[in-house]
Amino acid sequence: MAAADIDPDRHRAVLLALDGVLADTAAVHSAAWKRLFDQYLANREEDQRPFDADDYARYVDDRPRAEGVIDFLRSRGIELPRGTPDDRTGQDTALGLGKLKEHYFRDALAAGGVRVTDGAVELLDALRGRNVRTAVLSASRNCALVLDHANLTDRFDARVDGIVADELGLPGVPDPATRLEAARRLGVAPAEAVAVEGSAAGVEAAERGGFGMVVGVAVGRAPVVVDALRRITVAGAEPGSHPLPEIPDALEHWNEFAARLRAGRPVLLLDFDGTLAPIQDTPDRVRLPWGTRRVLQELSEVCPVAVISGRDLDDVRQRVRVHGLWYGGSHGFEIAGPDDEYFAHPAGEAALPGLDEAQQRLSAELESVPGVLIDRKRFALAVHYRLVHPDSVSHVVSVVHEIGSGLPSLRTAPGRLVAELLPDVDWDKGHALRWLLDHLAVPDPLPLYAGDDFTDEAALRAVRDSGVGVVVRSTEHGDRATWAHYAVEDTHSVSALLGRVASLLRTVGGHP
Numbered sequence: 001m002a003a004a005d006i007d008p009d010r011h012r013a014v015l016l017a018l019d020g021v022l023a024d025t026a027a028v029h030s031a032a033w034k035r036l037f038d039q040y041l042a043n044r045e046e047d048q049r050p051f052d053a054d055d056y057a058r059y060v061d062d063r064p065r066a067e068g069v070i071d072f073l074r075s076r077g078i079e080l081p082r083g084t085p086d087d088r089t090g091q092d093t094a095l096g097l098g099k100l101k102e103h104y105f106r107d108a109l110a111a112g113g114v115r116v117t118d119g120a121v122e123l124l125d126a127l128r129g130r131n132v133r134t135a136v137l138s139a140s141r142n143c144a145l146v147l148d149h150a151n152l153t154d155r156f157d158a159r160v161d162g163i164v165a166d167e168l169g170l171p172g173v174p175d176p177a178t179r180l181e182a183a184r185r186l187g188v189a190p191a192e193a194v195a196v197e198g199s200a201a202g203v204e205a206a207e208r209g210g211f212g213m214v215v216g217v218a219v220g221r222a223p224v225v226v227d228a229l230r231r232i233t234v235a236g237a238e239p240g241s242h243p244l245p246e247i248p249d250a251l252e253h254w255n256e257f258a259a260r261l262r263a264g265r266p267v268l269l270l271d272f273d274g275t276l277a278p279i280q281d282t283p284d285r286v287r288l289p290w291g292t293r294r295v296l297q298e299l300s301e302v303c304p305v306a307v308i309s310g311r312d313l314d315d316v317r318q319r320v321r322v323h324g325l326w327y328g329g330s331h332g333f334e335i336a337g338p339d340d341e342y343f344a345h346p347a348g349e350a351a352l353p354g355l356d357e358a359q360q361r362l363s364a365e366l367e368s369v370p371g372v373l374i375d376r377k378r379f380a381l382a383v384h385y386r387l388v389h390p391d392s393v394s395h396v397v398s399v400v401h402e403i404g405s406g407l408p409s410l411r412t413a414p415g416r417l418v419a420e421l422l423p424d425v426d427w428d429k430g431h432a433l434r435w436l437l438d439h440l441a442v443p444d445p446l447p448l449y450a451g452d453d454f455t456d457e458a459a460l461r462a463v464r465d466s467g468v469g470v471v472v473r474s475t476e477h478g479d480r481a482t483w484a485h486y487a488v489e490d491t492h493s494v495s496a497l498l499g500r501v502a503s504l505l506r507t508v509g510g511h512p
């Protein structure tokens with residue numbers, strides 16, 4: 001089965017035709033034309049055969065309305081004058097009947113809506129998730145209305161429709177003018193963009209416009225042909241994640257948030273830096289705010305609480321200093337419980353020689369770069385570049401990658417102005433979270449995870465279907481895709497949210 005893969009590293013934008021690609025508008029138009037013509041023919045003496053699918057394709061599809069009226073009625077032996085734009089709706093002229101068709105189209109849309117193509121929403125989400133800009137194209141002046149009925153209005157960065165084309169005097173397809181205008185509005189060169197078309201004329205327009213990739217959905221003569229929209233994939237996109245700026249605020253949606261918590265027995269799993277404690281220029285300056293410590297203490301009395309951090313286990317334990325909590329260090333490679341429970345992932349031990357060697361080599365190679373901080377945790381190693389001059393950052397990051405890729409026991413992971421080396425196994429904060437849930441064996445658990453960084457996404461993904469995920473907005477990577485259900489502005493808001501959770505749990509003894 002033919003497929004098309006959009007590669008966000010090469011394709012900065014995607015233009016998508018609305019009609020026949022994103023939505024089945026033809027069904028709505030066809031219903032409106034049929035109502036108009038069948039009703040009209042019933043009152044005439046000439047050929048009264050009802051309007052059918054062949055008539056739609058032959059006389060009216062993708063054609064100016066008045067021309068469609070004239071040509072179809074001529075096929076039934078009726079000659080109608082074109083009329084003028086001032087003609088009444090339903091008047092016996094092509095323009096008068098065209099107005100009535102428009103009326104019926106809106107009726108049909110209001111009554112039955114419009115069917116959105118399978119895979120359309122998922123594709124648009126995937127593109128957004130990878131920061132690929134999108135434009136919707138339609139020759140129709142009803143484009144905005146259709147998008148509204150299809151709940152697609154907010155999913156595009158640009159729209160070039162019949163209204164825009166009329167205002168700018170742009171010719172329709174196969175002329176490339178509307179496609180080029182969309183690329184201009186998205187701020188990309190056509191060669192950097194993909195056009196997804198649903199008609200031969202659209203394909204020709206995109207090819208003439210010099211678009212980087214032209215995909216035809218069930219259009220045989222396109223350079224890339226797919227039989228259905230869902231065959232178009234986006235490299236590196238994870239279906240189900242969403243752009244962080246679009247995630248609703250947890251405090252503003254508190255009632256809904258609380259209702260989710262009521263679905264089980266909450267287990268709180270929290271990241272440390274950037275979530276519980278505000279980010280500082282250097283890791284040693286970080287302090288847990290007094291109010292947050294008090295809330296954690298309160299929470300630990302009503303439900304299990306774990307802090308899962310990229311820091312060393314002892315480091316995070318000392319900075320939080322709340323008894324009764326579980327702690328995870330080195331991104332969950334090491335876990336300790338309140339009653340001396342202890343777990344270390346075997347791959348952590350196995351990676352120790354690699355981490356030691358990486359530490360030595362990184363210290364030697366980066367010694368001369370001002371601002372670099374090498375932060376060794378038991379089972380991980382962070383190279384901080386928050387204080388490094390921007391001109392030297394790519395050098396620092398590439399040295400970490402080079403050294404990491406030369407040591408088979410290690411892998412690299414990005415973070416907030418930090419590049420980390422971790423044991424190269426399938427273990428992350430998501431696995432640590434599941435390990436904790438298994439170990440805690442809370443009946444009917446409802447995991448609530450909060451985090452701010454890339455490494456938190458594994459845990460946010462782990463609670464996506466069975467818990468609640470909260471992401472803390474940040475200036476670094478703040479527009480990435482996230483698995484979180486809700487967002488909060490900063491660490492103060494995390495503290496406020498946890499305070500509300502504590503009150504909720506206190507009133508019902510730990511199970512809202």
Ligand SMILES: O=P(O)(O)OC[C@H]1O[C@H](O[C@H]2O[C@H](CO)[C@@H](O)[C@H](O)[C@H]2O)[C@H](O)[C@@H](O)[C@@H]1O
Pocket residue numbers: 271272273274275278279280281282283284286308309310311312375382384386415416417418420453455
């Ligand atoms: O999982 P976390 O608890 O969020 O730990 C992730 C890393 O956090 C720390 O680095 C980050 O915070 C620093 C202090 O605010 C900041 O200077 C740095 O730029 C951030 O990346 C910590 O030092 C790392 O070891 C953790 O892996």
